[in-house]
Amino acid sequence: MTEHENTTGPRGDIDAARAPTPRTGPAPIAGPALHRALGETSRAAIVALLCDHPGGLDAGRIAAATGLHPNTVRHHVDVLLTAGLVRARPDPTRTGGRPRRLFQTTRLAGGHNGEGYPLLAEIIVAELARGGDGAGRAIAAGRRWAEQQASADPSSKGQAAGSTAAAEEITAFFAEVGFQPELVRRADLWQILLHHCPFLSLARAHPDIVCGVHLGLLNGMLARHDVPPTAGTLAPFVEPTLCIATLPRTAA
Numbered sequence: 680m681t682e683h684e685n686t687t688g689p690r691g692d693i694d695a696a697r698a699p700t701p702r703t704g705p706a707p708i709a710g711p712a713l714h715r716a717l718g719e720t721s722r723a724a725i726v727a728l729l730c731d732h733p734g735g736l737d738a739g740r741i742a743a744a745t746g747l748h749p750n751t752v753r754h755h756v757d758v759l760l761t762a763g764l765v766r767a768r769p770d771p772t773r774t775g776g777r778p779r780r781l782f783q784t785t786r787l788a789g790g791h792n793g794e795g796y797p798l799l800a801e802i803i804v805a806e807l808a809r810g811g812d813g814a815g816r817a818i819a820a821g822r823r824w825a826e827q828q829a830s831a832d833p834s835s836k837g838q839a840a841g842s843t844a845a846a847e848e849i850t851a852f853f854a855e856v857g858f859q860p861e862l863v864r865r866a867d868l869w870q871i872l873l874h875h876c877p878f879l880s881l882a883r884a885h886p887d888i889v890c891g892v893h894l895g896l897l898n899g900m901l902a903r904h905d906v907p908p909t910a911g912t913l914a915p916f917v918e919p920t921l922c923i924a925t926l927p928r929t930a931a
Contacts, residue, residue: 716762720820721747722755723803724827726764726784735781737770746827756782804881807888814887821895822908829903842869842926845904849897849924864928871924879920890915890922897924 716722728744729736738756742749759765763785770779807813807820846862846869853860857877863870876882882889890913898908906926914923 716758716764719755719758720823721745721751722759723820724824725752725755726759729765729782729784733783735768735770735783737779737781741782800878800881804885804888808885814891817888817891818895818898821892821897822899822902823895825896825899825903829899841904842901842906842910842928845901845906846871846926848904849900849926852896852900868928869926871926873922873924874920876920876922882915886915893922893924901926 724745725741728741736744738749738752741747741756742752745752747755756765756767759782760767765782766785767780767782770781807817850860850862850871853871853873857875859874861872861874863872878889894911894913897911897913901911902908910927912925914925917923
């Protein structure tokens, strides 16, 4: 398979009942409500964040971690409560004053031992695949997430510029999320050999969406190191269990 350079278009696309809901616990799940809840990138990011904090977070800490305005967070959380992906409980450490609520994921979203992660990923991928330009939206979602993480992480400011620093950070990130990446230095480029995709079954079913998100993440992290984001390419399934990300080598 030949490499897909930021792919088929100039933007770098990869080839592709309403019921009363208690606000303190999971709601009856209706398909449209669930799709609406996860059809917005920021809400999917909030669910992923809460999955990593089983004790729960309040709106202020969600806002700080995602870079969203607290009022925007409250709106998104209300949608997630209605869909049954999130529940609220009083903060037991708060004494006096206005009660503060902590938000936690429900079993549907993977709030118990992560067992819902495959379902959550499948729902998000299916929603992105609906309608036109799913690959473009997936790339944009991945890049936006990388940018939000940089904004929320003070240590990301002042990072070293150039493709070497970018290649090292991207390799470390893909290792953290479950790939088995191998960074290879070529004459005029870097290659990251991505073995063991942790989203393999979904990627095979929806390569334009899943690989599009990964390309967006790659582009977003390149931009953090002053490397043109469209300089990175991603070749999915060069071998049955191998994808290759390619970055130009710069002098820095």
